[in-house]
Amino acid sequence: MSTTDPIPPHGGKLVDLLLPEPAAERITQESEHLPKVAVGKRELSDLEMLAVGALSPLTGFMGEKDYRSVIEEMHLASGLPWTIPVTLSLDESEAKRIGGAARVALITGGQPVAVLDVDSVYRRDGEAEARSVFGTTDLAHPGVKALHAAGTFLVAGSVHVIRLPRHTTFQRFRLTPAETRAAFAERGWNRVVGFQTRNPVHRAHEYLQKCALEIVDGLLLHPLVGETKEDDVPAEVRMQCYEVLLANYYPADRVMMSVFPAAMRYAGPKEAIWHAIARKNYGCTHFIVGRDHAGVGSYYGTYDAQKIFDEFDAEELGITPLFFEHSFFCKKCDQMASPKTCPHADEDRVILSGTKVREMLRAGKKPPKEFSRPEVAQILIEAMAERTR
Ligand SMILES: [Zn+2]
Numbered sequence: 001m002s003t004t005d006p007i008p009p010h011g012g013k014l015v016d017l018l019l020p021e022p023a024a025e026r027i028t029q030e031s032e033h034l035p036k037v038a039v040g041k042r043e044l045s046d047l048e049m050l051a052v053g054a055l056s057p058l059t060g061f062m063g064e065k066d067y068r069s070v071i072e073e074m075h076l077a078s079g080l081p082w083t084i085p086v087t088l089s090l091d092e093s094e095a096k097r098i099g100g101a102a103r104v105a106l107i108t109g110g111q112p113v114a115v116l117d118v119d120s121v122y123r124r125d126g127e128a129e130a131r132s133v134f135g136t137t138d139l140a141h142p143g144v145k146a147l148h149a150a151g152t153f154l155v156a157g158s159v160h161v162i163r164l165p166r167h168t169t170f171q172r173f174r175l176t177p178a179e180t181r182a183a184f185a186e187r188g189w190n191r192v193v194g195f196q197t198r199n200p201v202h203r204a205h206e207y208l209q210k211c212a213l214e215i216v217d218g219l220l221l222h223p224l225v226g227e228t229k230e231d232d233v234p235a236e237v238r239m240q241c242y243e244v245l246l247a248n249y250y251p252a253d254r255v256m257m258s259v260f261p262a263a264m265r266y267a268g269p270k271e272a273i274w275h276a277i278a279r280k281n282y283g284c285t286h287f288i289v290g291r292d293h294a295g296v297g298s299y300y301g302t303y304d305a306q307k308i309f310d311e312f313d314a315e316e317l318g319i320t321p322l323f324f325e326h327s328f329f330c331k332k333c334d335q336m337a338s339p340k341t342c343p344h345a346d347e348d349r350v351i352l353s354g355t356k357v358r359e360m361l362r363a364g365k366k367p368p369k370e371f372s373r374p375e376v377a378q379i380l381i382e383a384m385a386e387r388t389r
Contacts, residue, residue, distance in 0.1 A: 005181070006190045007285045007318060010277050011057025011080055014177055017114075017161045018051050024162045031105035031112040031162070035098040037090065037155065039106050039113070042146065042263040044165055045226035046086050047106065047114060049261055049278070051161040052176035056281045061088040063156035064122040071125070071132040074273070074311065081277065081316050083270040084133055087124070088116070089151035095121055098155065112162055119157035126152065133267045136299055142229045143266045143296075165261075170225060170239060175258040180220065181283035183256060189218035193322065194284035196275045196293070198224045198264055200233055200241040200380060202357075202372045204327045205290070206249065207336040212288055212322050219255045220284055221246070226263035229296070235259075237383040244375040258282075268293065268300035269308035273317075276309075280319040289321045329370035362388070 009015075019027055039047060049055045057080065062070070065077045067085050076082045088106075090098070098104050098118070106114040130137045130144045139145055167174060175183065184192050193212040197205065201221075213219045221242060225235040239259075246255055262278070265271050271294035276287040293305035301307075306323045314320070327338040329350040342349070350370040352360075360367050362384050366377040 005283075006184075006192075007280060007283060009053065009056040009177070009281045010318065011078075013056065014181075014281065015050070015053040015056040015059055016178070017053075017059060017159055018164070019160050019162055023160075027115055027160060028112055028162050030103075031115055034103055034105040034115065035101045036105045036107045036112075037088070037094060037098065037116070039088070039108050040150075041227050043088055044108055044113070045261050045263040046088075047159065047161065048165050050086070050159060051114070051164060052178070054177055054261070054278050054281050055086060056177070058086055060116065060119075060158035061154070061156050062086055063120050064154075067122075067129075067154065067156075071128055074270075081273065081312050083273040084265060084267060085129060087154045087156075089124065090121070090153040090155050091151035092153065094151065095153040095155075104155070106159070108165065113165065114159045114161040116155065116159045117157045118155060121153055121155050124150075124152050124154050133265065133270050134299065135268065138299075141266065141296065141299060142264075169236065170259050173239070173257055173259045174261075177282045180256070180258055184218065184220075184283050187218060187253070187256075189216075191216035191286065192218045192220055192284045193286040193288060194220045194222050194276075194279035194282065194319075195288045196222055196224060196260065196279070198228050198232055198238075200238055200372075200376060201245055202367075202376065203329060203336060203370060206245065206373075207327045208288055208290060208324045211324070212286065213254060216286055217254075219250075220279070220282065221255060221257040222260045222279065222282070222284075223257075224262055224264055225259040226261050228264045229266070232264075233380070233383075237379065240379045240383075241376045244379060245373055248375055249373060264294070266294060266296040266299075268295045269305045272305035272321075273308060273312070276317065276319050276321060280317075284319060286320045286322050288324060290324050291326050329368075331370075358384075 069077045070082050074083050105112045134143045193216045279287050291302045309321045325338040330337045330342045332344045332348045333342050361380045
């Protein structure tokens, strides 16, 4: 990274854990003789993020000191802001099996993806972690449920990554932080706003993105494509929606799309901070935080994910959050607006609940064009029809 970078990575240096050849080949051979730990989908997402530096300054799965510090203080032991533990879990038999091994192989689909230099194995404090990260221990919460299903031991240490997970989808959108940073520099963008999403983008979010874009140089549409809960719209369908939206309604020289390999935690405010820090690593200087960012059900207050930014110094975070209220098309204003900019009553506003929209799409009916771009609605209608078949 040059010193002229508009925004340095978290901790100052972009981490790169991918082994170059021939080291990768040598470690692959070595891994055959190491104790093996199978990594699940979520942990594989974290491993990919670690590998490419999206989780800089982390160089592996967290030890107990960082784990405790993150849960209790929202900072790493080094003092850097961090709100979500990044851990690799083991069940009791796995913990026994690796015993005192100094190095283990991380396996997916029978193949080694990385080795981990074991620093320690410790017991997870599931209750404290759930309370801190999710604000609840309710098993109905998808994040708590996933935590509960994971092993009770955590293995910590630096990782050396043999290869990135092999993806068959969205290949041209899989940019690493080094690649997005280079792309921004090539475009001459000094100020870039990142937008996290796990939903199709309707007019309301298009409006937030464009409001933000008015004050910066470029927009990074950065949809999350790691694991989400089952009733979220699948990533393949969302990606089609984003592509048709960008092609028809966004200037190509001001917008880039790339995918964010993370799994969704549904940790609301804690995840908003974590999402912002990761986007800083991708080179974003600004980050959009809407209402109920990364929320689920009614576990978090509407603006909790914005308020939590007050608990950090602007300097220690580095990336600037941009807060937005919910927006809508107002027939009296005759434009997109929010309660901040429109004085009219609800009946003048085109507001539809998520349930209502799903109902319409399922019936093959397009929501009003003030709510959703027709091209996006068409893709969602077809996807729903396909799913019912
Ligand atoms: Zn109005």
